[in-house]
Amino acid sequence: MLKTPGIMVIEPSSEQGKRRAAGIFSRKDSYLDAEAIKTSLKDIRGYTKNNCVPLLDQLKRSLEQYSGVKVTFAENAKNAASRIKEIAGPTTLVSMNKSNVVVNELRPELHAMGLNTHLRYFTEFNNFDVETFKKKVEDYWSVPGMHGRGLVESFEVRKQFLRLNPSEVRDYVAILGVNAASAEDGTLYFLQHMSNISKDLEQARKIILVVSVEKVLKDKEAALLHTRSMGIFGLESILLDLNPNPAEAYDFDQLPVLPNIQEREEREVHLIILDNGRTALLNNGYQDLFLCIDCRACARQCPIGKHLMVERGLVYSPKNYILAFLQGKVPPLDECLHCGRCEVECPVGIDVPTLVWKTQIEYAQKHGRSLKKRLLDDPEILAKMGTLTAPLANWAGSLPIVKRIMELTAGIHHQASLPTFHRRTFKDWFKGGARE
Numbered sequence: 001m002l003k004t005p006g007i008m009v010i011e012p013s014s015e016q017g018k019r020r021a022a023g024i025f026s027r028k029d030s031y032l033d034a035e036a037i038k039t040s041l042k043d044i045r046g047y048t049k050n051n052c053v054p055l056l057d058q059l060k061r062s063l064e065q066y067s068g069v070k071v072t073f074a075e076n077a078k079n080a081a082s083r084i085k086e087i088a089g090p091t092t093l094v095s096m097n098k099s100n101v102v103v104n105e106l107r108p109e110l111h112a113m114g115l116n117t118h119l120r121y122f123t124e125f126n127n128f129d130v131e132t133f134k135k136k137v138e139d140y141w142s143v144p145g146m147h148g149r150g151l152v153e154s155f156e157v158r159k160q161f162l163r164l165n166p167s168e169v170r171d172y173v174a175i176l177g178v179n180a181a182s183a184e185d186g187t188l189y190f191l192q193h194m195s196n197i198s199k200d201l202e203q204a205r206k207i208i209l210v211v212s213v214e215k216v217l218k219d220k221e222a223a224l225l226h227t228r229s230m231g232i233f234g235l236e237s238i239l240l241d242l243n244p245n246p247a248e249a250y251d252f253d254q255l256p257v258l259p260n261i262q263e264r265e266e267r268e269v270h271l272i273i274l275d276n277g278r279t280a281l282l283n284n285g286y287q288d289l290f291l292c293i294d295c296r297a298c299a300r301q302c303p304i305g306k307h308l309m310v311e312r313g314l315v316y317s318p319k320n321y322i323l324a325f326l327q328g329k330v331p332p333l334d335e336c337l338h339c340g341r342c343e344v345e346c347p348v349g350i351d352v353p354t355l356v357w358k359t360q361i362e363y364a365q366k367h368g369r370s371l372k373k374r375l376l377d378d379p380e381i382l383a384k385m386g387t388l389t390a391p392l393a394n395w396a397g398s399l400p401i402v403k404r405i406m407e408l409t410a411g412i413h414h415q416a417s418l419p420t421f422h423r424r425t426f427k428d429w430f431k432g433g434a435r436e
Ligand code: SF4
Pocket: 298, 301, 302, 303, 304, 318, 335, 336, 337, 338, 339, 340, 341, 342, 343, 352, 353, 356
C-alpha cells in the first residue's frame, strides 16, 4: 500500500457540552480564551512569515517519505492549472472546495482549459431543495454561543485519513485547497463545514491537494491551531455563503461507483505547492498578508462584500481582494469605505484598510485617477457646484437621462437618491443671513 501524508479534517465537536460540565471540577484558568488564541496565532503566523523559504524546503523533504503522493511546485495559477489538466487526463468533471486559492485563483484557469467545476460544498444542501436547505441552515451544527468559551472549544479533529483506500470511488477529480500543512512531517489539515471534503477524499478517483505557500506551518501543533482558529474566528462568516447557487448543483453521490478494483486501489494523490505571487509579497510592503489565516472574519464585517462576492464570483474577503489585485486580476478596491471594521475583527491584527489605501495609491500612480474617483473623492467641490446652481441642479438630477449619464460616468446607481441642494447654505442659515 502506497503511503500518503496524514490528512486531518477538523469539524465542530459536540463534545463541548461535556467539557463545560467537566470544567466545573477543574481550574478556570486552564482553558484557552479567544485572546490567548490570538496571541499564539500571531506567533505561529509570524514564524511562517519570517521563515517561508526554509519551511517550504522542510515540507518538500517531509513529503519525500510518502510514496503515494506526487508533489509539484507551481509558480503561478496557470502552471498549476496545466498540471491539473495533465493529471485529470480525459476526466473533465471536477469537485472543488470553497477555498480562495482554488476558487479565486485556479478556477478561471481550469475553465479556460475546458474543465467542468462544481463547489461540492453547495451540492451538500441536497441540490437546493429549499426546505432542506432552510433546515440545514437552522440546524447548522447547533454551534454554541458565538465568541464564548464554548466556541473556542468547538473545533476538533473529527476525521483522520491516514490512508486513502476507500471502497466507493467515482470517476471525477477533486481539487482541495489545504488549510494548513505541517512542514515537520507533511500532515495536512482541513476545516470542514459540511461533509464535502471527507466525501471527496473517499470518492474522487484523482485527488489534487493544493497548498499555497503561506499555509505551510512549523509543525502539527501550529497547523492544528491555525485550522481551528479559522473555525473559531470565521464561524459567522460561513453564513455569508449559505446562498443557494443552482449553477453549482451537481450530485456527485449519484455518479456510478467504479467497478474495477485495481482502478479503485490505485487512486492518484497529488500535491501542488502554489506560490502565485505570494513570496513576492514579502518584499513589497504587503508582507502582513502572510499572517492571514483565511478565516474571513473581515468579510463578515465588510459592508461592501456581498456585492463584490456576487458580481465578481470571488470567495470574498477584503484580504482576498487585495491579493487578487496584486495578482493583476481585479482593479483596486475603490468601493472600500475605509471604515476599519475588517481590521477590528482580524484575529491577527492585519491593517487591511491601510493595505487597501496602498493598492489605490499605487494604482493611481501608475494609471492616474479615474473620472469617477476624481468626481467622488472631493465631495466639497460637488456640494459647492450644487448649491451655486440650485434649484437647477436638483431639477437636472431628477431627469432619467441625467441619472443614466451619472451612472455611466461616476458609477452612481440610477435609482440612488441624490442630496437636495439649497442656495442658502448651513453656514448662511446659522449666521442668519442669505447667500449673496
Ligand atoms: S475598511 Fe474597506 S475593506 Fe475594510 S471593512 Fe471597511 S469597507 Fe470593507
